[in-house]
Amino acid sequence: MRTKRKVFSGFMARQILAIAVLATPMLAGNDTNYTYLALGDSIAFGMNPLLFSPTLPTPTPSEFIGYPETVGQVVNVQLVNAACPGETSASFWIAGALDNGCLDPGPDGQPPFKTTVGLHTNYTGTQLAFAESQLATNKHINFVTLGIGGNDLLLLEQQCTAAPVPSFAGCVEQYLPGVLQSFGANLTVILKGLRANYGGLLIVVNNYSPSSNSLFIEAVQALNQVMTQVGASFGVKFADSFTAFQIASAFYGGDPCAAGLLIRLTPTTCDVHPTPLGRDLLAATVIFSSVVK
Numbered sequence: 001m002r003t004k005r006k007v008f009s010g011f012m013a014r015q016i017l018a019i020a021v022l023a024t025p026m027l028a029g030n031d032t033n034y035t036y037l038a039l040g041d042s043i044a045f046g047m048n049p050l051l052f053s054p055t056l057p058t059p060t061p062s063e064f065i066g067y068p069e070t071v072g073q074v075v076n077v078q079l080v081n082a083a084c085p086g087e088t089s090a091s092f093w094i095a096g097a098l099d100n101g102c103l104d105p106g107p108d109g110q111p112p113f114k115t116t117v118g119l120h121t122n123y124t125g126t127q128l129a130f131a132e133s134q135l136a137t138n139k140h141i142n143f144v145t146l147g148i149g150g151n152d153l154l155l156l157e158q159q160c161t162a163a164p165v166p167s168f169a170g171c172v173e174q175y176l177p178g179v180l181q182s183f184g185a186n187l188t189v190i191l192k193g194l195r196a197n198y199g200g201l202l203i204v205v206n207n208y209s210p211s212s213n214s215l216f217i218e219a220v221q222a223l224n225q226v227m228t229q230v231g232a233s234f235g236v237k238f239a240d241s242f243t244a245f246q247i248a249s250a251f252y253g254g255d256p257c258a259a260g261l262l263i264r265l266t267p268t269t270c271d272v273h274p275t276p277l278g279r280d281l282l283a284a285t286v287i288f289s290s291v292v293k
Contacts, residue, residue, distance in 0.1 A: 035140050036077040038068035039092075039131055040147035040205070042085035042101075043282070045120065047273045048263060052110075061118050067205075067274075068145060070283035077143060081120040082130055085113045088151045089186035093128035093193065100151040107158060128193050135198040144194065145239070145286055147205035149223050150272075152183050156219075169215055176219060184226045191234040202236045203289050205282070208245035210262060210272040212254040239289040244281050 038044050046066030051059040072079035086101025098104060103112045113119075123130040135141060156179050160171035194202060206224040209217045224242055231238065245256050252258035257270035261278035264270050274282060 035138060036068070036072055036075070036079050036143040036145075037131065037134055037141050038066070038071075038079060038081040038083060038145050039127060040083040040145070041087040041151055042083070042273060043150065044068055044081065044083035044145070044147045044205075045085050046279070047085050049265070049271050049273065050263060059117060061120050064120075065276075065279070067279050067282035067286060070279060071145070071286050074283065074287060075143075080134065082123065082127055082134075083147075084119055084127060086151055087127060087148065088155065089148050089183050089190065090152075091126070092148055093126050093186065093189055095126055098155065100154055107154065128190055132193050132196065135194065135196075141198065142200045143203075143290070144198065144201065145203045145205055146190070146194070147207075148187070148190070149183055149227060150207050152179055153207075153219055153223060154272075172215060172219060176222065180222055180226050183223060184230050187227060187230045191231065191236065195234050199235075201290060202234070203239050203286055204231045204236045205239040205286060206242050208241045208256065210256060210270070212249070212252075212256075217254075237289045237292070239282075239285040241282050241285050244285045245278070248281055 044066045046064040046069065048064060051063055066081065066083065068079055068081045068083070084099075084102040086099045086104065086106060088097065088099045090097035091099035091102060091104075100107060101110060101113050103114055105112065121130075131144075135144075156172065156175055159175065160168050164171045165174060191202075191204075204227060206227055207220050209220040211217070220242060228238060245261055246254060248261060249256045249259040256262050256278070257264065261274055261281065262270035263273050263275050
């Protein structure tokens, strides 16, 4: 039964992507110079922890493939992927703000990703400054995606794991409102900056829950709600990865790890980053959101 369910899950995700391909004429055009600008964190970058091993050389950025690469291939656009693993909504626009592995050490003490492995696109300064520069000078850009916020919650998780007050759940309940408030303020600045020189298609990709745990789900839903409220004022479209992952995981009790959507680390655990199947599902949600009025 589990095998049949996994086959169904994979079939469904790939069928969604295949159907999305049919919608691409509405997005693509004849001008070969226009560009898709992808912004965000490790989900957009295409993080794969399995590429890191003491017995392997340090991976190169080209070995990481995120959903923007899939979207770019499907809709046949030139991609500029500026995403940085570990980026938070604060570090996205504030130089020196705490992040979760972009320019600060990663969650397990890994060296900063940007200065060791490198990014798909080289730039100095913040990701927002780079994006604003691109949007101000490159008028061929007509497609932008933004996925941010997951690391805001991961930093909260790390804080509450290290010093739960009075328990992990109690700690999250105590500090989550502040995280959401800061995220909303940061996202407002980010979207205002992107819209300053760009009025085209801007898709905000919300966050999926990497766990079926109700506390994780509620925290992600709360973050996504803030994202929706802020984004509505800037004329963005939303790619609902949260719902897509919930539906694809339905046969597995809502567990995206068991559904094959997340990279498996052990027989019973998964990383928070998507497998190629999960990546295709994210790409499909982006493409669908681009054509829905």
